[in-house]
Amino acid sequence: MRYLIEHETILEYPQTVREHHIELRLAPRADGHQQVISCNIETEPAAELARYTDYFGNRVDYFCVIAPHTRLVTRLKSEVETLKENPFSFEAVPPREEQEWLIKAVRSAPPLNDFVLHRSLLTPTAMKLAEAITQAFPRRDKEKPLLDSLLELLAWVPTVMEYRSGSTEVHGALVAAVAQKGGVCQDFAHLFITVARSWGIPARYVMGYLDPGINETGETLTTHAWAEALVPGAGWVGFDATHNLLTNDHFIAVAIGRDSYDAAPQRGSFKGDASATPPVVTVMMQEQK
C-alpha cells in the first residue's frame, strides 16, 4: 500500500519561551517492511534541521528556536510504501530449539538485552502487574511454537482491559491502566511487552500509524502503538494488542524503543514559563492509488 502521511504538532505558550530545543522521532522507518519514498519536515518559525540515528535505530531530526516565541509548529509530510507480507511464511525453528536460537541471538547482539531486561513504570515486573490483575497470566508452552504462545498472549491482552479513549496519561504507569481495566493503544502494547519479557522473549515498543479504515477503536487520531517480539526464524513480528491482530501493510512504523518514552515523537526543552497548553496534534493518513 502507498500512503501519504501528514503530521502536524502545534505548541502554544501563554508567555514567550526561548532557547527551545526539539528532537523529533517522526520520520517513518525504512526497513524490510516499508519503503520511505519521501519525507519532509518543516517548522514554524523556520529552523535549520539536523539529524542523527539514535541507539534504537530511529532517525532523529532536531532543531532549535533561540529567539522568544509563543508558538512552535512542526509539520511532517511523508510518502510510504508498505509491503504485503504473510506473517506466517518463514522458516520455522522447531519449538525445542527456539530457546537456544533466542539465547544465541541475544549473545551475538547484546543490545537485545534491553528488550528483555528493561523494567519501568510503563513495562513493570510481572510481579507488580500481578498485584493489579485478576486474570491468570498466559503461560508460554515450550512444546509449542513460540508464535502460538504469543498469539495467545495477543488475544489475552484485550480480556484484561478495554479501549477507552483518553483514559490514561501519556507515559502513564501500566498498573494504573490495568487496575482500571481500561487504556489506550500504548497501554495495550506495554501489557503485551511486559508479559513477553517475563517469558524472557525480547519485546519492543513501536510507535507509528494505522490506516484509519481498519482502526476499530473509534479513535480519530491515526497515530498508533503496538509491540514487536523476536520470533525464532522470523525476526521481529508486530503484534497489535489493541485489535488482537498481527501487523500488516496497513501499519507504518515510525520509532521503536524499550517503551513509549524511548519512542516519543517529540521531545523538547526551553527556557521560560513552563505552563504550556497541551499540544494540538493533527494527523492525516491517506491511501495513494
Add this chain to the structure above:
Amino acid sequence: MYNSGMQGSKPRTPYHEFYADDFTPRDHYRLLWDHIKATGNSALEAKAHESQLALQAEGVTFTVYGESEEGIERIWPFDLIPRIITAAEWVKIESGLKQRVRALNLFLGDLYGEQRIIKDGVIPAELIYEGRDFRREIVGIVPPGGIYTHVSGIDIIRDEKGEFLILEDNLRTPSGVSYMIENRVIERRILPEFFNKYRVRRVEHYPSLLLAALRALSPRGTETAEIVLLTPGIYNSAYFEHTFLAKEMGVELAEGRDMVVVNDIVYLKTTTGLQRVDVIYRRIDDDFLDPLVFRSDSSLGIAGVINAWRAGNVAIVNAPGSGIADDKAVYPYVPDIIRYYLGQEPILNNVPTFQMTNVKDREYVFDNMERMVIKAVSESGGYGMLMGPSSTPASRKEFMGLVQENPRNYIAQPVVYLSRHTCYMDGELEARHLDLRPYVIYGEDIEVVPGGLTRVALRKGSLVVNSSQGGGSKDTWVLAE
C-alpha cells in the same frame, strides 16, 4: 567471587604508616620524627595554629550537607604532619593506576561500541544493561582519541600487611584536587625546612597539566581553545574547587544557564555577545548535563550539548557515559577488564568484594553484617553506605531490606582496617585511619600526579574518611628517591 577464608579470622592490627613498631619510626619518617621530638608539642601547636590561620585567610572551604538544607561552609580540616610515600612505593602505585585507567578507557570504548567484552562472556550483559549509568544516548559516539576519563581520582587504601589496594574508581567528576594543592601550599609555609631535607615531588603543576589536556581536545585547535568549567553553582559541595581550578587555569567558570547551543555550536553568553566554547570541563553529573536527552527537569545543564558533542563541535570532559565504568557493581570485574584488554595481571589488587546479586554472597554478608561495609553502587562521598562495625540492629535491618529489594544496587566488602598515621589532634599525637586519592590525567599520555589527597578519619577509630562525613586531610609527600 570470594573465598571464605575470611570466616573466623580476627581483626588484625592496622598497618601504621609512620611507625615500624612502638618505638621506631619507619626510615623515611626518621627526620621528621627526630624534629618533632626535638621541638616538642608547643612548636607543633604553634604550627597547627599557623596552618589554621592560613587556611582561613586563603578561604579554603568545603560544604557539608545533611545538617541543614542549605549546607554549611567549613574551613578545610588539615593535619600538619605529612604522609610520606617512598619512591619505590610510588613506582608501584603509578604503574598500577596507569594500567587501570588505560584498561577502563578501553572498556568504555568497547561498551559504547562493539561490546566485545560482553559477547566474549567476560562480563555479564545484565551488569551493563541494568546499570543506571550506562548511557544509551551516547552509543556509537567516539570521543577524541577514544578517551573518556581525562580526569580520574582513584581511591587507594593500605591493608593490614601494608599492601596498596584499590578501594574505588572515581571517573565522573572526581573532586579534591584543589585540596591536594592547598595542602601543599600550607605545608610549604609551615614546614619550609623539610622541603630542603626531603626531596618532595611537586604537585602544584596539576592545573597546567589539566589545562594542556583540555586544550588538546579543542575541535578548533589548541591555539584558539575556549574552555569553560561548568559548575552546578554555589550550593555544590565542591564549589570552592570549581572556582579554584577555573582561576588557576585561567578559564571561564560558568553555569548551564550562562551557555546556549545554537545549531550544534555551544556559546557562552558574555557582555559582548556570544562567544564560542570548544571544551567543557564539566563538574555536573550526566543526569543533569542536557535536559533534552537526560533528565528533562534539570536546570543545571545545557540543552542540546550532547548533539553538539556528537557533531564534534565541542569536547566534554569527562566524556558522558563514563560513570558505568566506576559503577561499584562493575568494580569486582576490573581485574578481569585489565586482563581482557591489556593481557596483563593487575599491578594493584582490588579489595575482595561480594556481589549482592549472588545468593550465596548475599547470605554470607547478611550473616556477617557487623564485619561488612555495604555500599550503594551509584553513590559516592560516603552516602548510601552501611559501616558494619558501627551499625545498629535497626540500620542493619534497613539495609537488608534495601539489598533484597534491589540486589544489583549494592555490593559488600569485608571491613578493611585502613592504615593509620600519626596526627596532631588537640595537643596530642594520635593515630588515625587514612586513605589516598591520587589524580590521573589522560591527555596525550597518562600521567599520575605524584601525590594526591590523603584523607583522614578524624574521629578516633573511625574508618570513614570522606570529607562530607567529617574527614580531614594531610599533605602527601612522594619522595623523588
